[in-house]
């Protein structure tokens with residue numbers, strides 16, 4: 058039903074729209090599994106390569122948009138890829154996007170296309186240790202603590218307002234795999250909760266990040 062801006066009908070429409078969540082993934086999809094288990098209003102899963110995340114989505118009966126990164130190579134056409142992904146998500150009337158281990162850096166046009174309602178989970182305590190190899194880098198630096206960060210994604214990789222963070226201890230015998238799994242255990246709780254409050258609150262900036270320490 059069409060309604061004038063500012064009318065109750067328009068507010069309900071905006072609320073409904075931001076609850077139309079897309080999840081983007083490239084990997085094993087265990088964060089996606091947690092988002093599904095949390096009953097978030099996922100309307101589509103976007104993947105950029107063949108991956109387990111796609112199988113998880115299909116098994117859950119969710120629509121999948123496979124926008125293959127390799128179709129835009131050899132010299133990666135980032136703008137073309139981003140435009141194709143935007144178009145694919147718009148077919149599902151997506152209002153909020155959650156990146157969950159999505160391995161393609163998107164062009165700046167992606168973020169305003171979803172009104173800045175794009176979230177990311179990163180396996181480190183941002184702004185420290187940005188980048189795809191954050192877990193490896195934190196271990197190489199000899200840190201004793203790291204963590205998980207949920208933030209609003211912007212055109213700067215692993216940047217943007219922080220919504221929630223939680224510390225994770227590093228043990229002397231940790232490998233990249235054991236540490237990443239300990240961080241993911243936190244991500245699987247922190248990300249669904251933060252996405253839920255982001256979409257319930259209208260995607261407004263929070264009063265600041267929530268901070269807590271893993272109790273182990």
Ligand code: GRF
Nearest residue numbers: 084085086087088158178180
């Ligand atoms: C997570 O640690 C996420 O923060 C990072 O990629 C990982 C995805 O894990 N960007 P999975 O594929 O969902 O298990």
